[in-house]
Amino acid sequence: MKKNIAIVGLGNAGSQVAFLAQKKYGDLFDVVYINSSEADLAMVEGDIKFKIGEKEEVEGSGKDRSKMKGYLKDEIERILSTEKFTHKIINEKKYVFVIASAAGGTGSGASPVLFEVLRTCFLDVHFILVGILPQLQASLMEQGNTLEFLNELYEDLGENTTYMIYDNETTSDKAPTEGLEIVNECIVEDIRILSGIDNYPTPYDSIDEADIESIITTPGRLLVSRIKKGLTEKILEDTSIDDIIIKGIKQSCHTETDRNKKVVRWGIITYFTEEVHKLYVTSLEKLRDFIGTPIERFNHHAVNDKGEQFNFLYLIASGMSPINDRVKKIKDRIEELKKALANDDASRYILSGDSVAYDVMERRKKEERRQSNGTPLKPKNIFDKFMKKE
Ligand SMILES: Nc1nc2c(ncn2[C@@H]2O[C@H](COP(=O)(O)OP(=O)(O)OP(=O)(O)O)[C@@H](O)[C@H]2O)c(=O)[nH]1
């Protein structure tokens, strides 16, 4: 089977997601790893790995985004002249997902600019940027990096970008490693749905490859909700399908949906038994109240004759609003942490690591500004935009 999708994982979080995708669905995805940490790269297996950064440096960047941009800039020509990467992996794909944590150094720093380089070089491939937000309890440094990442997404990559935002806060009630694994799993399963693999043949309404393409390539935020439980005749007699879908969105690992409801397209893929199909009210008014009314709707209804425990419903929504409500929470958290540092002696001691980290971040930004006055060549000059920050 020809693979339509590649996953480029940057930094530790991105690589872990790519590795999971490789392990679970190696027949659907090609994967690429990019990391500054030799140790992290050694833990994953896949088609191709790029180590960026100084050779003798074994570990990551220590959350230094700008250093990573510099490292990627130094290596970008080598990466783009690696035929296996460009010809076999990227150029042959329909969709390439570029995945990283927004909070670290390597993935957060390198992924937006890499995304821009790739989409400039490979015009026939659709690129989707996937960012993972840190928990609200994460450090000042991580929150600061996240804001920079989101700034690059919204300001530098701009409106013509399709992106997905996952959130480690959604699993903050779980044990730390378990929480991250749930998020990784969610990302991989969502991308699997976007491959269209579960759109079973049907004589009824259907979503074909071109429809999926028009949903996925809509600029703005892309969200997937997968519902596999509770879609039984008994439950649907008392509960509206809208409520089930809304709950599915709220309980997913995607970050919260913005209150400024906007959605351009959605696709709903159902696989229901006849009985459940009869209970399915397709107007979905409450859902529209929750995420907005799409300009275009696509439906895929296939009949499940295997038994209602196999019923499922997937929602793919695209062109959604920027995550301004969540950004506000990050900013509030940064203010809270800074205030605690300034006012409270007890907090000052506990949070001193953060304070130092924040100073380091400020210094790095200045350094980055100073370095951005060179006259680099293409595609290196794409980096300029990302290295000019205040
Ligand atoms: N969902 C998820 N989050 C992760 C994972 N690994 C780390 N994180 C989170 O990502 C943030 C750190 O990003 P990393 O991906 O480790 O950083 P990096 O890109 O390797 O950058 P460096 O700072 O250079 O090491 C923290 O908020 C972690 O909690 C993972 O496997 N899955």
Ligand SMILES: [Mg+2]
């Ligand atoms: Mg790392």
